[in-house]
Amino acid sequence: MTTRPIHTAPPLSHVTVPTQFVTANGIRYAYRRFGAETGTPLVFLQHFRGGMDHWDPAVTDGLAANRPVILFNNTGVASSGGQTPDTVEAQADDAAAFIHALGLTRVDILGFSIGGYVAQALTLRHRELVRRLVLAGTKPRAGDDTDRHPDATDVATRHDVLTLEDFRLLFFEPTPTSQAAGERFWDRRHQRTTDVDPPTTKQTMHAQTAAIVDWKLPHGEPFAELQTITQPTLVVNGRRDAMVPTINSYHLAQHIPGAQLIVYPDSGHASLFQYPELFVADVERFLDRPVAFS
DSSP, X not given: OOOOOOOOOOXXXXXXXXXXXXXXXXXXXXXXXXXXXXXXXXXXXXXXXOOGGGSOXXXXXXXXXXXXXXXXXXXXXXXXXXXXXXXXXXXXHHHHHHHHHTTOSOEEEEEETXXXXXXXXXXXXXXXXXXXXEEESOOOTXXXXXXXXXXXXXXXXXXXXXXHHHHHXXXXXXXXXXXXXXXXXXXXXTOOOSSOOOOOOHHHHHHHHHHHHHHTSOSSSTTGGGGGOOSOEEEEEESSOSSSOTHHHHHHHHHSTTEEEEEETTOOTTHHHHSHHHHHHHHHHHHHSOGGGO
């Protein structure tokens, strides 16, 4: 008697996972969940005007090898419903509502750029929800914009859809190696060709811009609230961030008690996309570190 081989479907990936929807507080959130079945889920919070398709598959698939990964569009962003709020705190509350709607009570958070602002506010406002925190290319409230590229805002808002040239200027260093890495990232992030997000709207762009402006204003003593973050935190950036100056990563690492800092060479705002394999390895070590060393 011969037995037929059992054919199993390949695991879902960044490119193949279908978009799902969940409703919280009357808002229909678009999300994609893939990766390992067990472990603490890692929720990604995206950059200015970015949606699920702006993540790098080399990062998301790499981290999904050993844990559940959840990408989602916050309120009003791309394929999610509602109107994007104009404060970071409101965006953080919406992210918490989305996480609870999935039935999750404890998650790890990875916030990039404005997503890092939201990640900090989420951790401060919903402390019981966050186990560990990864902050990439971001800054604390009332951070330092002194070395920001003078054209950063104009470039980030001049097109309905960000172009390769926009990403190369804003996210990567003006060196041949970093620019080449930007082109490789661009190719990877366009591997998904079906079930893709629509572009973010002008409403989202204006609301996120207002939230960024508000984030520049101190609430009380600058950086004091960072000292109340008790979660282990990994801060990551490139050596010369044109969007959110790298000095802010030092501020985060200095004022969050359990923080460690990694600065990657020859890279800018999107160092995590320039060095995806290295970033994945660093984040894996951090997230899997025994509790005794947290």
